[in-house]
Amino acid sequence: MENTDAIDVFTALAQATRLDAFRLIMAHEPHGLPAGEVARRLEVPQNTMSSHLAVLTRAGLVTAERHSRSIIYRAELDRVREVASFLVSDCCGGRPELCQPLVAEFTPCCTPGATSNAC
Amino acid sequence: MENTDAIDVFTALAQATRLDAFRLIMAHEPHGLPAGEVARRLEVPQNTMSSHLAVLTRAGLVTAERHSRSIIYRAELDRVREVASFLVSDCCGGRPELCQPLVAEFTPCCTPGATSNAC
DNA sequence: AGGCTATTTCGATGATTGTGGAAACAGGCA
DNA sequence: TGCCTGTTTCCACAATCATCGAAATAGCCT
Incomplete structure (x- = not known):
């Protein structure tokens, strides 16, 4: 794992709303959760949550998959393991x-x- | 581990200079490294590095101990384990x-x- | 005391980031 | 087609952050 990849992951998790979102999505493995549902549960406007989910996606921590009108987000736990290994490597x-x-x-x-x- | 503690840890590691500093200090476990030596090796001014080390310290990722005129920084790997466990808890x-x-x-x-x- | 080294604190500047309103886009349904 | 729902993109503002010169603090030595 590259140094910059690790920084993307830590940046993504270093923000309260995003950390909550990631943990919420992770709590719903392996089914995933639609974007709007994440926003609703965390009481954050949809567009704000959308930009946070984009950061998490760019960091490789979640993946998005369209399912009819909804976009389902799922956690990439392998990414967590990668970054943990990187830290102690x-x-x-x-x-x-x-x-x-x-x-x-x-x-x-x-x-x-x-x-x-x-x- | 509290949510805010995890955010402090991720914030501390989400910056290139600090991530380099933490990994450098970790690479010198269990002996530790004086602040000036960290700054010199990463080619960063001492005062800049000092503020970064303060962030790492507040996050609980390193500890500082005075040794004559130098201040030796050591890694707190338990903190890494704590935050990793928190993520998947x-x-x-x-x-x-x-x-x-x-x-x-x-x-x-x-x-x-x-x-x-x-x- | 005075001088030297190691480190931190202060303060100011430029850059980055979180937020959310408004508008655009995508898909289902009548 | 038109309308509705779910989601994203665009944009601008306020707030936070990284950087580093200068000054201050801490400790050792003569």
């Missing part, structure tokens, strides 16, 4: 054993293909 | 089995006391 100067178990949950032991908790 | 409306394995690395299986990968 070169922790401790490449000697991860130094900062275990702080990063234990982010890196090898739970990723697909790992064989044990012993990383 | 009510994923899928409290039915986490619906979005496994997306959140597998964040939650139970690798936390202290867990007994297996089978969460």
